[in-house]
Amino acid sequence: MAAVEASLPPLFDKIEELSSDFVARLSKAVSIPSVSADFTLRPKVVEMSKFLEKELKALGATVELRELGKQEGADIDLPPIVLARYGTDPNKRNILVYGHYDVQPALVEDGWNTDPFKLIEKDGKLYGRGSTDDKGPVIGWINAIEAHQKAGVEFPVNLVMCFEGMEEYGSDGLDDLIRAEKDKFFKGVDATCICDNYWLGTTHPALTYGIRGCSYYALTISGPAADLHSGVFGGMVSEPLIDLTHMLSKLVSPQGKILIPGVMDLVAPLTAEEDEIYDKIKYSMQDLYDATGSKTNLYETKKESLMARWRYPTLSLHGIEGAFSAPGAKTVIPAKVVGKFSLRTVPDITPRALDELVFKYINDCWAELGSKNKMEITLLHDGMWWLSSPKHWNFEAAKKATKAVWNVEPDLTREGGSIPVTLTFEEELKRNVLLLPMGRGDDGAHSINEKLDLVNYINGIKTLSAYLHYASVEPTA
Numbered sequence: 001m002a003a004v005e006a007s008l009p010p011l012f013d014k015i016e017e018l019s020s021d022f023v024a025r026l027s028k029a030v031s032i033p034s035v036s037a038d039f040t041l042r043p044k045v046v047e048m049s050k051f052l053e054k055e056l057k058a059l060g061a062t063v064e065l066r067e068l069g070k071q072e073g074a075d076i077d078l079p080p081i082v083l084a085r086y087g088t089d090p091n092k093r094n095i096l097v098y099g100h101y102d103v104q105p106a107l108v109e110d111g112w113n114t115d116p117f118k119l120i121e122k123d124g125k126l127y128g129r130g131s132t133d134d135k136g137p138v139i140g141w142i143n144a145i146e147a148h149q150k151a152g153v154e155f156p157v158n159l160v161m162c163f164e165g166m167e168e169y170g171s172d173g174l175d176d177l178i179r180a181e182k183d184k185f186f187k188g189v190d191a192t193c194i195c196d197n198y199w200l201g202t203t204h205p206a207l208t209y210g211i212r213g214c215s216y217y218a219l220t221i222s223g224p225a226a227d228l229h230s231g232v233f234g235g236m237v238s239e240p241l242i243d244l245t246h247m248l249s250k251l252v253s254p255q256g257k258i259l260i261p262g263v264m265d266l267v268a269p270l271t272a273e274e275d276e277i278y279d280k281i282k283y284s285m286q287d288l289y290d291a292t293g294s295k296t297n298l299y300e301t302k303k304e305s306l307m308a309r310w311r312y313p314t315l316s317l318h319g320i321e322g323a324f325s326a327p328g329a330k331t332v333i334p335a336k337v338v339g340k341f342s343l344r345t346v347p348d349i350t351p352r353a354l355d356e357l358v359f360k361y362i363n364d365c366w367a368e369l370g371s372k373n374k375m376e377i378t379l380l381h382d383g384m385w386w387l388s389s390p391k392h393w394n395f396e397a398a399k400k401a402t403k404a405v406w407n408v409e410p411d412l413t414r415e416g417g418s419i420p421v422t423l424t425f426e427e428e429l430k431r432n433v434l435l436l437p438m439g440r441g442d443d444g445a446h447s448i449n450e451k452l453d454l455v456n457y458i459n460g461i462k463t464l465s466a467y468l469h470y471a472s473v474e475p476t477a
Ligand SMILES: NCC(=O)N[C@@H](Cc1c[nH]cn1)C(=O)O
Pocket: 133, 134, 167, 168, 169, 170, 196, 197, 214, 216, 383, 416, 417, 418, 419, 420, 445
């Protein structure tokens, strides 16, 4: 441990010294609009994988861009998975790190103050799509390699890297690749670290041992052969959008109660041990107000709010494809509309059991409505929840790293979002998985004006580096 503590100060100094280079590298990454959900931008997702390949190769890593074939149900190639390795010393631990290089869609018209694909540094914050989710962390691992080289500090582990380009669209192809490569590329992995979530609030670092799953559905309602004039046909035909809004209103109450019978019955009961953890977490209702820029909270207490985010399922309505959404007042009756909604899932909900409840309920509601329109419900993608224990050397290493950089003990948190691959890594590689967040709870991931605080980026690179050092020596017992 003493050797670790001696190697950190020069490394940290070097990271500070290189901070403008590291911002420049993130700026290049953000300038590539690698939006996985937008098929027209697929070449940019591929360009982003090549950018990572170039940066990694320049630092001496071996890199393979693994092609995955066609996207399920679409005539378009999936972006490759970047499989890279830095170091092959048999006497060192093999630490697997995962991140994603695709991003959520972003348009200036959505309300961004600046071009989402131009990294802007303002008031100590780095604004841009992907700054915190997840380009900052992915670039952070690359920066950690460079900092070691330039500081002349020996890299403490063999770094096994897996960066995907479809995380924001269901991680298509990744589970199969992990299964196929568990005894090849991933052979010998000792532990996994995923840097793709956030602190709970804005001041206190966290380590995460649980995430929710996500099952995402499309509800399509179609009727007339083409869009109609509402003055000519309104009142004479059944309108798909009226049917759809009626159906969507049956899914969830404005208070957030899921109205699909049976879903809450699948939720694991609260144990006395779990009941005690919430009050100790460093989070306040003010953190929620700040992160959402509002006081639109559904619950009045921190405990209820955290439980709603961590241990209960939620249902969100995301949007309606085909509905008139431009400015102005077009008097149209849309012919076909697709409502998108998802459920965040928790122990012990399984995707198939949930599908059964969702499909039955939607079909029952539709039958009750008695509409002459056509209805179809489909699952777009799903991913399982994951719940682990932080009592493992992997977490101990991250705790020490957090203490070394931020001078505090991290909170142990669960996460409301989803990273479907987490469970796959744990189950297939049979090794502990740790979530080590870089950004803060108010970063606006998936939202407008996404940012990563500069201090979180730079201290994040220090934390990832220090974690690798502690992980290299942490006793297994
Ligand atoms: N940082 C993780 C993240 O944002 N994950 C996404 C993944 C996703 C997309 N669709 C379903 N899951 C999330 O929304 O949680």
